[in-house]
Amino acid sequence: MPTTGKANMNDSQNNDQLLKDLLKRVEALEREAPKNQLTIGVMSGDLERTMLAFIIALGATTFDMEVDMVFTLRASATLRDPKKVHKDLHELEPSPIKFDLEGHGAMSLNDLIQLAAESGVRITICNLSMDLMELEREELIDYPNLTFAGVAAFIDLCGQSRQCWFM
Amino acid sequence: MNESELKALNVAKLIDARGTACPGPMLEAKRAIGDCPVGGVMEVQSSDSGTMVDIQRWCKKMGHDYLGDVANDGFWSVYLTRKV
Numbered sequence: 464m465p466t467t468g469k470a471n472m473n474d475s476q477n478n479d480q481l482l483k484d485l486l487k488r489v490e491a492l493e494r495e496a497p498k499n500q501l502t503i504g505v506m507s508g509d510l511e512r513t514m515l516a517f518i519i520a521l522g523a524t525t526f527d528m529e530v531d532m533v534f535t536l537r538a539s540a541t542l543r544d545p546k547k548v549h550k551d552l553h554e555l556e557p558s559p560i561k562f563d564l565e566g567h568g569a570m571s572l573n574d575l576i577q578l579a580a581e582s583g584v585r586i587t588i589c590n591l592s593m594d595l596m597e598l599e600r601e602e603l604i605d606y607p608n609l610t611f612a613g614v615a616a617f618i619d620l621c622g623q624s625r626q627c628w629f630m
Numbered sequence: 631m632n633e634s635e636l637k638a639l640n641v642a643k644l645i646d647a648r649g650t651a652c653p654g655p656m657l658e659a660k661r662a663i664g665d666c667p668v669g670g671v672m673e674v675q676s677s678d679s680g681t682m683v684d685i686q687r688w689c690k691k692m693g694h695d696y697l698g699d700v701a702n703d704g705f706w707s708v709y710l711t712r713k714v
Contacts, residue, residue, distance in 0.1 A: 521653045525660035526691055568651040568677070578657065 497625040500529040504617060504629040508537025510572065511558045512630050517575035517584075519628065524582040531624070532579075533617045535589040540596050541572075542588065544604045580607050587612050587620075631698045636709050639697070642670030648677045648705045655681045656688065663694070666712045671697070677705040685710065 501523040505516045520530045534542060564571060570578070579586075585608040593600070593611065603609065621627040631639075643666035647655035655676040666672045674685060682699045685708045689696040697709040 518653050521657060525653070525656045525688060568649045568654065570651070570654065582657070 498529065498623050499527065500531070500620075500624040501626045501628070502531045502533065502617070502620040502624040504533045504535065504621075504627070505538040505541075506535050507630055508541060509558065513538065513541050514572050514575060516628075516630055517572070517579055520579055520584045521575065521582060523626075524579075524584060528625075530579075530582075530584045531587060531620045532584060533587045533589065533612075533620065535592045535617075536595065539588050539592040539598055542586070542604050542606070542609075543598065543602045547602045576604065576606070583608065585610070587616060589613065589617075631709075633698075633700050636698050636700050636707070639671045639673075639709055641673045641709075642666050643672040645672070645674045647681070648675050650676075651678055652680055652684075654678070656684055659685060659688070663692075663712055668712050668714065670712055672710050672712060674708045674710075675702075675705055676708065679706070682706060682708055 501520070503516050503520055505513065507513065507516075516532060520532055523530050562569070586606055587610050588603075590611050590613055592598075600611075643662055645655075645658050645662045647658040650658070655674060655678055659672070659674050662674075663672060674681065686696045688694075689710050693714045695711040695713055697711060699706050699708045
């Protein structure tokens, strides 16, 4: 009957529109959904927190997570290569506790950084911190995935990460 | 699985991570799982008592089967089946 036919056509037009709207919304959700990614903001310049940040980063790599570490302020100076530095500024704050790392099979900060490099952990250093800490790029450790960026990069990384840490 | 069943398993990939602290055993497990055939058993030997819980959680997330662990003299043997 004509009336039923018209109603069916309307239904099918409505369904098409509904499907289009849903697809658009699913695409938007997928775009915004956090990835299996971890972003760690590192601000602390002390040895304990720096080591811990690398341990957490390495732990995440065992779960196939992509890992970004963003170093800012004092933490940036922890990435200087002592062999390349000629001035003596902003040393890592030593831990008040004397740890026997070797005796307990724990890795040194250098070992952890080396493993992070091998495990594909990316490091970003805050540009402003480079200036504030008076760091030269030539003084930094050799690291395969080292870039420089500002706060927008940090926010963007956090936005796409399932987990974010700041320490 | 009980201790004797675990000890009787045919281990396809053995990792000796004894003497390394966290996150050493996990990194070694992650590295070695690729060498273990799918369906095969991997044994991780660790002197770090945290490894049992860590490997259990890791297996759950990564889709492997945690079979159990056995306490030895000064270290633990953790058994899992690679599923994916």
